[in-house]
Amino acid sequence: MSMPSPPALGGPLGDALAGAEPAATQQLQQLAAPAADAASKAADLQSQAEAAAGAQAQQAIADAQAQAAQAQQQAQAAQQAAADAQAQAQAAVAKAQQAAAQAQADATGAAQQAQAQAEKAAAQAQAAQGQADAAAQQAQAQAAQAQQGLADAQSQAASAADSAAGAAEAAAANATKDLGSEFSNATPAGLPAVPCACGDCIRKAVDPAVPAIPGTPALPAMPAMPDMPAMPAMPAMPAMPAMPAMPAMPALPQMPAMPAMPAMPAMPAMPEMPAQPAMPAMPAMPAANGLPALPAMPALPALPDMPALPAMPAQPALPALPAMPALPEMPALPAMPATPALPAMPAMPAMPAMPAMPAMPAVPSLPSF
Amino acid sequence: MNQISSEQWKQLGQDSFDARLIAIIRRNHPEQARKMDFSATVGAFHRQAAKAQRYGLTDEHSAATYVYTAWLMGEEFDTRIPAIAQILNDRRMKAAEKARALGNFARLVFRTLSGGSATNDAARSAA
Numbered sequence: 001m002s003m004p005s006p007p008a009l010g011g012p013l014g015d016a017l018a019g020a021e022p023a024a025t026q027q028l029q030q031l032a033a034p035a036a037d038a039a040s041k042a043a044d045l046q047s048q049a050e051a052a053a054g055a056q057a058q059q060a061i062a063d064a065q066a067q068a069a070q071a072q073q074q075a076q077a078a079q080q081a082a083a084d085a086q087a088q089a090q091a092a093v094a095k096a097q098q099a100a101a102q103a104q105a106d107a108t109g110a111a112q113q114a115q116a117q118a119e120k121a122a123a124q125a126q127a128a129q130g131q132a133d134a135a136a137q138q139a140q141a142q143a144a145q146a147q148q149g150l151a152d153a154q155s156q157a158a159s160a161a162d163s164a165a166g167a168a169e170a171a172a173a174n175a176t177k178d179l180g181s182e183f184s185n186a187t188p189a190g191l192p193a194v195p196c197a198c199g200d201c202i203r204k205a206v207d208p209a210v211p212a213i214p215g216t217p218a219l220p221a222m223p224a225m226p227d228m229p230a231m232p233a234m235p236a237m238p239a240m241p242a243m244p245a246m247p248a249m250p251a252l253p254q255m256p257a258m259p260a261m262p263a264m265p266a267m268p269a270m271p272e273m274p275a276q277p278a279m280p281a282m283p284a285m286p287a288a289n290g291l292p293a294l295p296a297m298p299a300l301p302a303l304p305d306m307p308a309l310p311a312m313p314a315q316p317a318l319p320a321l322p323a324m325p326a327l328p329e330m331p332a333l334p335a336m337p338a339t340p341a342l343p344a345m346p347a348m349p350a351m352p353a354m355p356a357m358p359a360m361p362a363v364p365s366l367p368s369f
Numbered sequence: 370m371n372q373i374s375s376e377q378w379k380q381l382g383q384d385s386f387d388a389r390l391i392a393i394i395r396r397n398h399p400e401q402a403r404k405m406d407f408s409a410t411v412g413a414f415h416r417q418a419a420k421a422q423r424y425g426l427t428d429e430h431s432a433a434t435y436v437y438t439a440w441l442m443g444e445e446f447d448t449r450i451p452a453i454a455q456i457l458n459d460r461r462m463k464a465a466e467k468a469r470a471l472g473n474f475a476r477l478v479f480r481t482l483s484g485g486s487a488t489n490d491a492a493r494s495a496a
Contacts, residue, residue, distance in 0.1 A: 008413040010443025011401050016482040027481045031474070034451045038459030041452050042470040049473040052480050169479040172441065175397040176472040179433050182389045185465060189418060189432035190382045 012171075067152075074142065081135065097122075221359040228351035236344040243336035248329055255324035264315035273306035386418070387411050390433055394440060413444065420447060424457040426464045434468040441475050450474075 017025075031048075035041035099117060282297035373381070395402040414436050421427075421435035424447070439446055447457055456462065456470045 008405075008410045008444070009417070009440050010446070011405070012398060012441045013443060013478070015401070016479060020482045021484075024481050024484070028478060031477055031481065032450045032452050034455040038456045038462055039466075042456055042462065042466060042473075045452075045470050045473040045477065048477055052477060056480075169476045169483065171397040172472075172475045172479050175393050175437060176434070176476070178393040178397065179430060179437060179472075182393060183386075183430035183433040185428045185430040187429045188427055189386065189422065189429040190379060 071147075074145075077142075086135075222357035224356040225354035227353045230350040231348035233347040234345035237342035239341040240339040242338040245335040246333035248332040251329040252327040254326040257323040258321035260320040261318035263317040266314040267312035269311040270306075270309035272308040275305035276303035278302035383415065386429060386433065387414055390414065390436060393437070410440075413439075417444075424467065425460070426467060428464055431464040431468040434471050438471045438475055442478075
């Protein structure tokens with residue numbers, strides 16, 4: 001089950017009418033009736049509102065004055081009670097003193113008895129004095145409280161005189177004040193609030209010639225900057241001598257194209273060859289029995305053993321390389337003049353630490369009008 | 370360069386108007402405000418603001434007073450209450466005078482309904 005939603009407008013009047021008496025409704029009809037003209041009705045409403053405010057203030061003053069009178073009566077009663085208690089205490093003390101004096105004067109055998117009675121009376125008198133003191137203190141506290149009540153009542157009366165609004169109309173009265181402070185009577189309705197009632201601002205606001213001002217982004221907080229150490233002096237830089245001219249570079253001739261290299265087949269592995277001993281020289285042999293003569297053979301040195309050679313993989317063919325164009329000659333570079341010496345830089349003093357800067361909020365852009 | 374169109378500018382003004390008025394209602398009528406759905410009420414506010422313009426309440430204070438009075442008294446208060454209709458339709462009265470009359474009327478209504486008598490007060494004050 002859904003609850004009926006309250007009406008968008010008119011809720012406060014509906015709530016107030018729900019608990020109103022018939023007499024109040026009749027008075028409302030009188031209030032809502034038109035007058036001879038609008039201006040006189042407005043003036044009538046104004047005077048009624050002022051009268052109501054004045055009557056309300058007077059009622060508040062009367063209430064406060066009644067409270068003050070009551071508080072004053074209470075204070076007077078408390079003071080009277082304190083005075084009575086003190087009088088009783090004084091009477092008791094006097095009686096005790098009298099009894100003591102009588103006992104001392106009596107020299108008969110009953111003197112001791114009388115002395116005891118006198119001491120008892122003195123103790124009673126002291127107790128009565130204590131009670132009287134307590135009563136007096138209490139009366140004084142009540143009197144102070146009553147005085148405070150009187151001051152409060154007077155303060156309430158003063159503030160009631162200032163505030164003309166009663167409880168029933170307080171909300172509407174305060175809201176009316178708020179409307180006066182929150183809404184400008186110089187700004188046309190529907191424009192964003194212009195914080196100035198001079199009128200120029202509004203004319204500017206409707207001037208189409210004023211361009212929009214772009215907003216600026218928020219600036220982050222800047223951390224504190226530490227001390228900057230002093231910078232030492234920089235020595236003078238010597239003068240640079242002049243650079244001589246560079247001679248021209250001759251042109252480089254064209255490089256011919258390189259033909260393609262065929263692929264090389266793989267080479268099988270070669271077994272290890274043992275060392276060969278040295279061979280002595282062989283003398284020449286004359287021809288004999290149809291065999292030709294053999295020339296003398298020189299001695300052959302011993303050959304060391306040859307390690308086995310691993311198989312070599314096939315090498316791929318290499319493509320032909322194109323011809324390289326001739327490079328033109330490089331012109332001569334002119335001589336560079338000498339640069340003057342730079343003076344020494346003085347030492348820079350240390351910079352003090354800078355405190356942290358807070359973040360700056362973004363500034364919204366201002367529109368063009 | 371950023372530029373705000375006239376529609377955006379108008380919307381800004383309307384939003385600001387609504388927000389300030391709602392804040393005043395919430396501050397001064399917390400009980401009623403708690404029961405309300407203001408997102409559904411702003412449409413009624415805009416209708417009332419347009420009516421205020423037709424009655425010559427063109428500045429924002431007078432217009433806000435009119436809308437606030439409508440919130441107190443009800444949607445058709447301008448025609449339902451003869452005295453108010455007389456004042457709003459008068460062409461010689463200034464906007465500020467009409468707004469003041471609306472404020473006085475609302476206060477007197479609630480004073481009367483809360484048990485005080487505006488007319489008796491007036492008579493007592495005159496005496």
